[in-house]
Amino acid sequence: MGSMRRVIIGDELTEKEKSALRRTVTDLASIVPIEVLMLLSVTAVGHAAMLAVIQRYVPALIPSTYGPQRLDLLRELQKMKEMETVDAKLDQNIEEPAS
Numbered sequence: 663m664g665s666m667r668r669v670i671i672g673d674e675l676t677e678k679e680k681s682a683l684r685r686t687v688t689d690l691a692s693i694v695p696i697e698v699l700m701l702l703s704v705t706a707v708g709h710a711a712m713l714a715v716i717q718r719y720v721p722a723l724i725p726s727t728y729g730p731q732r733l734d735l736l737r738e739l740q741k742m743k744e745m746e747t748v749d750a751k752l753d754q755n756i757e758e759p760a761s
Contacts, residue, residue, distance in 0.1 A: 669683070688722065692722065692723045692724065695723055696716075696723060696724070699712050699713075699716075
């Protein structure tokens with residue numbers, strides 16, 4: 663909100679602030695059509711199909727939180743957590759004496 667206020671009063675923004683403001687405004691504008699589609703009475707498969715079509719033909723409508731870069735990052739974090747869990751279990755098995 664601070665960046666928007668600064669734009670309105672005529673202050674200059676840095677490139678990083680401009681980029682963040684653009685992404686935020688785009689995300690806010692894309693939420694409305696996506697929410698309308700999600701409110702339609704369709705099955706989960708229908709919603710997935712609609713989102714796939716939107717992502718393929720109008721990718722700008724998908725909010726940045728569901729963009730491929732963020733989803734890839736979430737997948738990588740999940741893999742790391744799974745690896746840590748496996749490592750912890752292996753360490754626990756090594757520390758336990760065999761009976």
